[in-house]
Amino acid sequence: MFIAMNRFKVNLGRETDFEAIWLGRDTHLREVPGFVSFNLLKGPEREDHRLYASHSLWASREAFEAWTKSEAFRLAHKDSGGSRDVYAGHPQFEGFDVLQEVVAVA
Template identity: 35%
Template sequence: MIVVANRVPVTKGCESEFEKRFDDRLSVVERMPGFIRNEILRPIVGDYYILMTHWESQETFEAWTQSEEFKQVHKNMAPKEMCPGPNGFEIHEVILVSERKP
């Protein structure tokens, strides 16, 4: 499994509008082969949101980035005033998972 993380700065006062941008997008990525989970982390301290997408493999993530669905959901990027950049982008392989046992 891999995790793709985007670190996105969001201007104060634009948080609600930024979050609404994902309402329709999530249903698109959820249908993609190899997709596992998406998390949007709102900052408690600071200005950066973290967008994390979990995929079965690097290949399934790359297939998503080459798909028409990806192009469609990314065609209307957030205005610079909302997300002044720079963004951080990282891909990590999951090597260990620890969860509380029921």
């Protein structure tokens, strides 16, 4: 398993715009081989921004990397450059290989 995360610093007062962009877009993830799940996370407010993170779970690092080179990735990100003033800087990517998973008993 592989976890891909992007941290976004969103300018204060632009949180609604950021959320509308992300919640209203088609991620094109459901049909991607190796995709497991996606979460958009709203974090704490800081002095000059609010922290958000995207968190996606993949069957493997290779599945994630294949997605980043796919048509689905291009479609999901085609309009991302039009709202740069929402962000306080570039997103920060973090990738993690899963060493252990603990799940609830049903």
